[in-house]
Amino acid sequence: MGYDFDLDDVAFLRSPEGAGAVAELSRLPLTASSRLADVAAARKLVGPRFAAAALETAVLRRKAGSKLDDAGGWLLTADALQQATASEVARHRAARLAGRDVHDVTCSIGADLHETAKVAARCVGSDLDPVRLEMARHNLAEAAAIVRADALRPVTRGTAVVADPARRDDAGRRRWNPADLVPPLDELLAVYSGRDLVVKCAPGLDFEQVPQEAEVEVVSLAGQVREAALWLGGLAGGVRRRASVLSTGETFTDAESDDCPVLEVGQWVVDPDGAVVRAGLVRHYAARHGLAQIDRRIAYLTGDTPPPGIRAFRVIDHGHYNEKALRALLRRHDVGRLEILVRGLDIDPDALRRRLKLKGAQEATAVLTRIGDAPTMVLTRAERT
Incomplete structure (x- = not known):
């Protein structure tokens, strides 16, 4: 708190x-x-x-300092800092608002608005919290007009609207239900119906509760999924789903081909970035990079050449999974340090690692998954491509 x-x-x-x-x-x-x-x-x-x-x-x-650029002289609250968008993510979002008049209707201490003001034509920030507004005035100086206003009572016209509803309750617990956000998502969408609007949401948002006309963009930074943004009106990009991977600069959308085969495990296993998985664009990612799925229901991909600039897994061995078979496989390859990745199986990696009691000299990654109905283990070595 x-x-x-x-x-x-x-x-x-x-x-x-x-x-x-x-x-x-x-x-x-x-x-x-x-x-x-x-x-x-x-x-x-x-x-x-x-x-x-x-x-x-x-x-x-x-x-x-680890989240916001140029914040050395800023005024902040703990809650505001926790919810603030990392500067690199905020810059990515602001790029789609370049040249526009923008109203951030939940500006808080001004972290997002700080990046938007660098590229927008004019900026207004508003909030109901008088303390955060005074902090925003300090943090933004003359970069934006700061006013006290309720996000659900529009005070500007012709602006692109940015909203970042509070996603934690008074005890600091994360809210997952869109109706529990402050302000609630459905009320925001109703109030700004027909306006150009972007709403920052948690990545765990149920996309089935999002209007069909909205574009859902899932953004990752440094391998972590940071947010889902809903783009509406003239800000939507003509697609339903988008994954933006800031570490590689790649963007994937559901307008691209998703034509990829299902093949047996090849020379490499690729675990797509979390933004790609969360946005439901695994097949689109695979099609672009010439990869195949190992199972239609599983997000792990395989191929002979992994995409550049990622952490991929060179296959050493693979076979049917059970603990006895995995233990024997690890002994055979002298593995003493093991990373365990799991998808499609009910396995606690930490508990399994303790039970294995590893003693070898080599380091490896075990990919445990399900292919069809068969539990499968793939022993790999992680490499940066």
């Missing part, structure tokens, strides 16, 4: 005294073990009234 900032805290943090205090506190260790000493230093530096606000800001800025 983090510290609960108020407007007086924000005013202090925006002052020269507050800015200097945060800069001084940022030089402290700011670790769990140094917490008591850090608190004492903060109280000595700024007094008890603003010690917690200044110390929390120093901590949050350090955390933000």
Whole structure:
């Protein structure tokens, strides 16, 4: 949850005294073990009234460094930082808004709007939280107009609308039901019906609850699926599903061919990026890269040449899976360090690894899956292509 900032805290943090205090506190260790000493230093530096606000800001800025660019002087809350889009993902989304007038109706502290303002013609940010709005004014300076407004009561016309509904409850638990988002997804879609709209959602969103006219884009960064964005109106790209893999710069859509065969395990096994899998574009990915499925229901692919720039798995051996057979296979290949990938089987990789009690000198990856009705194991060596 983090510290609960108020407007007086924000005013202090925006002052020269507050800015200097945060800069001084940022030089402290700011670790769990140094917490008591850090608190004492903060109280000595700024007094008890603003010690917690200044110390929390120093901590949050350090955390933000791995997620947000240019956030060294920003004001943040823990919840806002947690929900903020990573800068590279935000830039990717902003590129589709270039040259437009844009209204971010849930702007929070301005993390997304910071990237959008770099490419948009004009920007407006709004929110209901007065503390976050003051933080956004500080973070964005003159890059966008900041106003207090309810996302469900439009205050602009002719703008492309960006919305990022809150996806966690007061206890920090993730909300999965679109009706439980704040504001609810169906209300957002109704209020901005007919408008150019993009809504940032969690990757676990049930796409069956999304309007048929919407484009669903699943985005990954550094091998992790980061978000699903719904594009509507003139912002939709004429496809139903899109997967954007930022680490390779590739984009896949359901407008492409999905003509790929089903073949026996070949020289390589490829585990497509999570954005491709989540968007349901595994066959499209396979068709583009000349790969085959090993089973129509399973996302693992195979072929003689893996795509460039990915982590792929060179096949060493494979056969019918059970624990006894896997243990024998690992002994035969002197495997002592094992990564276990599972799809289509009810297996806990960590529990299985403990039971195997490996002692060999080699490192390998076991791909455990189902081909037809047969549990199958594929012993591989991970390589960067």
